Amino acid sequence: MAEIIRFPSGGRVPxxxxxxxxxxxxxxxxxxxxxxxxxxxxxxxxxPDEEDNGDAEPSLAAPTGGRSQRIWAAGSAGDFEAE
Structure with missing residues (x-):
């Protein structure tokens, strides 16, 4: 670690x-x-597009129509993925 180059402090770098x-x-x-x-x-x-049991977890998209998306956006502490 003897080769540390310090960023210039003070003054502007042109x-x-x-x-x-x-x-x-x-x-x-x-x-x-x-x-x-x-x-x-x-x-x-x-x-890259496949997970183990990828279909076993809920969709991560917000619902359209029905309940307000604000409620969905507030989220929850629940982990709803299948174990």
Whole structure:
């Protein structure tokens, strides 16, 4: 831990501008990295859209019509997943 680089305290760090094309290139690179991370996690987990007994738990969507969605949004302390 001898190589700690402290963030400058006091004083402002000057911002620099970059050309729009460079910004777009960096944004695309960041999105590619995120896509690769998601693919790695999906591969490690098997089918990313399937849970063990996934149909045994209640829907997480708020009900439409009937009772007020405000009551649903307030939530509860109950854990209604099948054991």
């Amino acid at each position: 911002a620099t501008t970059i050309p729009r094309a460079e910004f777009e290139r960096l944004a695309e690179l960041a999105l590619d990295v995120v896509d690769r991370i998601i693919l790695l996690l999906d591969d490690a987990d098997g089918n």
